[in-house]
Amino acid sequence: MGDVWLLSRQDPPKDPRFEARVAVKTFHIDISEKLVVNELTNWLGLCHPRITPLLAIDYLNWHLAAVMPRMDGSLYEVITKKSFEPTVAMGIVRDILFALEFALGELGIYHLDIKPQNILWLNSPTNVKVADWGISRLASARATTAGMGNASATFTSAAGTPGYMGPERFDPEWPITAASDLYSLGLVASELVVGAFVTDLIRKHGFNEHGLTALNSAAAKVANQIGGSLGDFIAQCTALDPRQRPASFTDALRLLADR
Template sequence: MHSVERIGRYRLERRLGTGAFGTVWLAHDDDLDAPVAVKVLAENWAHRLDVRERFLSEARLLRKAGSPRVVQVHDIGELPDGRPYFVMEYADAGTLADLLAAGPLPVAEALRLTALAARSAHALHEAGIVHRDVKPSNVLLRTAPDGTRRVLLADLGLAKSLAQASGLTLAAGSEGYRPPEQAEPGAGIDARADVYSLGAVGYELVTGTVPAAPGKVVPPERLRPDVDPGVARTLMRALEPDHERRWPTAEALAEELETCAAVGPAAVRP
């Protein structure tokens, strides 16, 4: 793949990242004179029809979401060797994981960004999709024309339709962000699985620490004493091991986070 300079009309510029099943490239769409991100299935999985279908399913689910809060898919195609690829909008401002490289964020900013990620997840849920792998590296930032930052949810490699999610039989998700029901094969899930993961993202943005295992999460005010009790309660409710005790929807979590951000006193990094 290193020797390929173009994929269709897209001129490759540099590698953005490599995951378990594919590589994402920054490319330039010469016809539209615009940067794009191109995801290509890895060569070592090219012979696996199930992996190929999962790869294409991600593109279909992104397209199905049809929301400006979720990364948009512009094109799909196939390399001469038969490997599929799809073309997405490029998020030029990095990810929440990149922001965390400098340590925990100002509390109000952390809450606002988590609220935006929650609204992105709610857009997926409204489209009948559960993400199953919400974490800082899958929450992208893009500079809007007015200079503000847009938050985009990406990487639907583990996503499923909510109609299928109640009967899932395989564990999925990333440690620290994964709710207990996703760690147990055969346990059905719903949109509240993503609520847990969003709570973990907010917790990390506020404290700089990935939460411990479900049920063993250290209250955020112990790691950052300036955290308001209302903020701590909001995050800990999202991180409830029992999904019945969490925020009922990602939208409800977003609304509470926005309220906390509007009244919270902490505006600087610790």
């Protein structure tokens, strides 16, 4: 939906005590005004330590721009190089759940694009903040305006990131629930433990039923490998049937607290 620019300013010059570091997101001119307003309106209402804050709305080079603190990177950049111990990964997942639970309780919205690229970190990869609420929707919304089509169709009709969307996102009659974000987070949790694999599997198998099955098998393997609360969380959240996933973010947090 836009480009992110990393900016810094020193006032007075060359004095690190006065360095200001921000990131500015500009929105593409071909993005509908409704989507931009949706993101900015939701973002303004999300004040939580695990959510990247919106500092200001302005214009940059004649483009509407959102100003936010400059982060040190995303989890995607981290997990392409290393993995986390399960106990550390569980802490990261728990913090993401706190952010999702807050957004639902405060504004009644689901994120719907949870992926490593949208989990930013500051100072340490374990200090995470959820970013990019561009396609977030109210809890009363339906999954999408287009269906899955026939069984062999490639899934391209719903907004989100291929690989991190559960199959229910392509059923126009299926209501948006916590299950959709939990599916995405279950895959992210798997990648935290073993490193990035979702994008590679989608490239290999395609974003279709074969790809979903491959992702489900990979996540199940991780869950069996690590066991414990995080293993149970991954196994339940990545179930292809959303009715088999935790019923809420609160239930998911309880699952991580068990044992």
